[in-house]
Structures are given as C-alpha cells and as structure tokens.
Amino acid sequence: MADNPLAEAQRESAGASTFGKYNFQFHWALCEIIEKHKQQKEYALLIEHHEDVVIAEGLNASSATFEFYQVKNQSATFTPANLTKRKKGNNEKLKSSVLGKLLESCINTQYDNRITKIGLVSSSGFSLKTDADLTLDVIKVGDITEEDLTTLTDNIQSELGITVLPENLQFIVPNIQLKNQEDYVLSHFARLVDKLFPAALCNPVNIYRSVIDEMGRIGRIEYDYKEWTRLLENKSLTSTQVHDVIIQHTKHPCVDDLKSNFDDLARDLGWKSRQKRSFKSRLALIALSRAGFMTSLDIELTNLFQASHDKVAEEDYSDDTTYLEALRSQAITDGLLARVNNEDELLLEIIYCLLKA
Incomplete structure (x- = not known):
C-alpha cells in the first residue's frame, strides 16, 4: 500500500x-x-x-x-x-x-x-x-x-x-x-453537467446536496492516515466520487440509444428479465460516466478491451451467442479478468465495448 x-x-x-x-x-x-x-x-x-x-x-x-x-x-x-x-x-x-x-x-x-x-x-x-x-x-x-x-x-x-x-x-x-x-x-453544477453531457437533463439540487453532505462528513474526521489509499477513502472527496453523484442524477439521450441496443442484444441472447435488468442498469451508468469524464483507469480499461475485441472477427460467427463467447474467451486469454472484479464485470465491459462500437 x-x-x-x-x-x-x-x-x-x-x-x-x-x-x-x-x-x-x-x-x-x-x-x-x-x-x-x-x-x-x-x-x-x-x-x-x-x-x-x-x-x-x-x-x-x-x-x-x-x-x-x-x-x-x-x-x-x-x-x-x-x-x-x-x-x-x-x-x-x-x-x-x-x-x-x-x-x-x-x-x-x-x-x-x-x-x-x-x-x-x-x-x-x-x-x-x-x-x-x-x-x-x-x-x-x-x-x-x-x-x-x-x-x-x-x-x-x-x-x-x-x-x-x-x-x-x-x-x-x-x-x-x-x-x-x-x-x-x-x-455551476448545472453548467458543469451541460459541459460534460450536452442536452442532458440533471437535478443540480440533488447533486449539490449529496456532495455538500459528503464534505461535511470528511470535514469532521480528525484522524491522520499513514496510507494514501486510506486518506482518499476516509478523508477526501475525489473526482470519481463527484462524477458518480453527477451520473446518478443525470439522464442523457446517448444512454437511451445504448440501452435500446442492449435490449436487442439481450433478446437475441435469450437472457431472462432479471439478468437483463441488472446488466442494463450497470451498463447505463458506465455509458453515462464515460461519455462525460474518462478517468485514467477508464481510458486504460476501454483501450484494453477494445484491443481484445479487435482480435475477434464478427463475420466468423453465425450468431450473437457464439460471438459474445468468443469475445469473452479472448478477453480471458488477454488477462483482462485480472483487471476487473469478477466475470460479470468482464462481460459488462465486453458488452459495453461491443455496443459502443
């Protein structure tokens, strides 16, 4: 650490x-x-x-x-x-x-x-x-x-x-x-959202309240921290946290398009409603987040998955199920499972890369 x-x-x-x-x-x-x-x-x-x-x-x-x-x-x-x-x-x-x-x-x-x-x-x-x-x-x-x-x-x-x-x-x-x-x-929060996500609808009051409450929490902490990670987690408000709050209270047309494309893909894959809802919600958050603010981790991760995706030729597969499985296998071969928390996140990144393309 x-x-x-x-x-x-x-x-x-x-x-x-x-x-x-x-x-x-x-x-x-x-x-x-x-x-x-x-x-x-x-x-x-x-x-x-x-x-x-x-x-x-x-x-x-x-x-x-x-x-x-x-x-x-x-x-x-x-x-x-x-x-x-x-x-x-x-x-x-x-x-x-x-x-x-x-x-x-x-x-x-x-x-x-x-x-x-x-x-x-x-x-x-x-x-x-x-x-x-x-x-x-x-x-x-x-x-x-x-x-x-x-x-x-x-x-x-x-x-x-x-x-x-x-x-x-x-x-x-x-x-x-x-x-x-x-x-x-x-x-200023409203103008920030407009700059990050032109044509988006947001609730600046909820954004402001969430952020100001978190500032109150970190301001009351009197401890020192020897480890940088613990200082960030316990005593700071980071750009990642602020962006997470913004996307929770913002809607954008680009996300609606991606969600529609995901519905088509999930139907072709034969996914059940419960699995579809979970992935759709998480996919929307990723899409909105990366549409307005790409962190260094986001950039690195999307580049890695895109490079892995480019190794698999879509025309070699007869349906979406086998194509998606080939993308998943290639990502694992490229060591990308180690870059995410679990196989669900791996699949989420693969689908995001596929629909974004």
Whole structure:
C-alpha cells in the first residue's frame, strides 16, 4: 500500500470539531473542484487537513501535486500589517500570524516541493499595492510593489525565518460571495453537467446536496492516515466520487440509444428479465460516466478491451451467442479478468465495448 505523502502531524485539528463555522470555505472549495472537473482532471479534495482546503491534483500517491488554501470569511480587508500581525496568547507567547500560519503548513515539510499553489482566500479582499495599480482578483508575489512586499517579507522572516516569500504564494479574492453561495454553486453544477453531457437533463439540487453532505462528513474526521489509499477513502472527496453523484442524477439521450441496443442484444441472447435488468442498469451508468469524464483507469480499461475485441472477427460467427463467447474467451486469454472484479464485470465491459462500437 502506498505511503501517504501528506502524513505529517497536523498543525491543529480544532477546525474539524468546529466545522459548522466554515460554510463559506465549503462553497469556495466546491467552485474550485467544479473547475477542475470541467477540465476532466482527477483530484481529491481535503477539508481541514493541514489547511482549510487542500486539493490534490491526481490520485496517485507518487505523482500527485497539491494546492494549499486558507479561506477567510471576515469583514476587514487584509493589509500587509494585519496579514503578518501576531497576537499574544498564553504566557505572552506570540501566536502565528494569518500569513505565517499558512506558510508554516507548507514550507519545510516533506511535501513542500509538490505544492503548486499556496493561496490565501479572503471574502473581503486585500489592500495590497500592485505594480501599475492594477485591481487583481488573484495577486501573485510578483505583482506586489516593493514597499508592501518588503513589509510582508521582513515580518515573515522575523516569524518563521523565511527570507523570500514562495513564488507560488497567491492572495485570492473569490468570485463567490456570502449572500449567493448556495445558488452560485448550484448554477455551476448545472453548467458543469451541460459541459460534460450536452442536452442532458440533471437535478443540480440533488447533486449539490449529496456532495455538500459528503464534505461535511470528511470535514469532521480528525484522524491522520499513514496510507494514501486510506486518506482518499476516509478523508477526501475525489473526482470519481463527484462524477458518480453527477451520473446518478443525470439522464442523457446517448444512454437511451445504448440501452435500446442492449435490449436487442439481450433478446437475441435469450437472457431472462432479471439478468437483463441488472446488466442494463450497470451498463447505463458506465455509458453515462464515460461519455462525460474518462478517468485514467477508464481510458486504460476501454483501450484494453477494445484491443481484445479487435482480435475477434464478427463475420466468423453465425450468431450473437457464439460471438459474445468468443469475445469473452479472448478477453480471458488477454488477462483482462485480472483487471476487473469478477466475470460479470468482464462481460459488462465486453458488452459495453461491443455496443459502443
């Protein structure tokens, strides 16, 4: 089992137990993963794990990269001074500043070279001077004037000993606002489905509720996980899970055509109603899923079955039953039974490949 690259003791876990306060970060994080889903990227969303929001791009432990975000919902605009201000805690000990707390989660860790973006998100914005006085919704380190950059750098050096701010640090003003966050995310889910499955009918409310409920569940988990697989299973929301929710609440004409073709095939094979219903339902889910979002596993699996399928000439067989049996035998010879869970799944992939062709 692969090691978890994020398996360091977390700076704090109190956020998980006070999760109800973070509705805004839920919705902002949803907007981020919806954009990745539109681009058909594989991802895993982590809530309250090292930071408010961590997004892994890729699901492979050895190659995944990470984006770390701290999400702030407050009325005051952030200035260089209050970004790096340190309040006194117990025994007059200085607490971490807002910016220092974010950088401490990222810098000098075992995973810092795999972080592509460090973002501080603020609903109230930032009062940071930029070159040419540009009004930017994403302010990068290179956009900040020398005066403000010096203030930030000097204060962070005093706090953490960092002499240069990371180039991947960004100050982000979100498009989503407090008053419209639920409707904003609902509309983005509807647009996502339209992009993935043009002409499809979906229920964005059910999609939204299912996903937001799962985010609530993973946000309350305070455990650390040494294994990457267990982290993904127990503490993350993955692109695969999101896509499964989408297809459960979406209907598309292309699936109706495939189901009709399957009815003809099942009739020719003499299948009984019970067997036919089971395969038809599972086939529809696979067809819709792969019509809009092909994961790396989907691509590999369909290519393997297509290559096996191409080895069997349909004209050599007098009926569908013997032809399908020849396809099944060829798939087993090609070692494809080991790539699925059982013989039913093998047959499902064979039939999907046959009808898709």
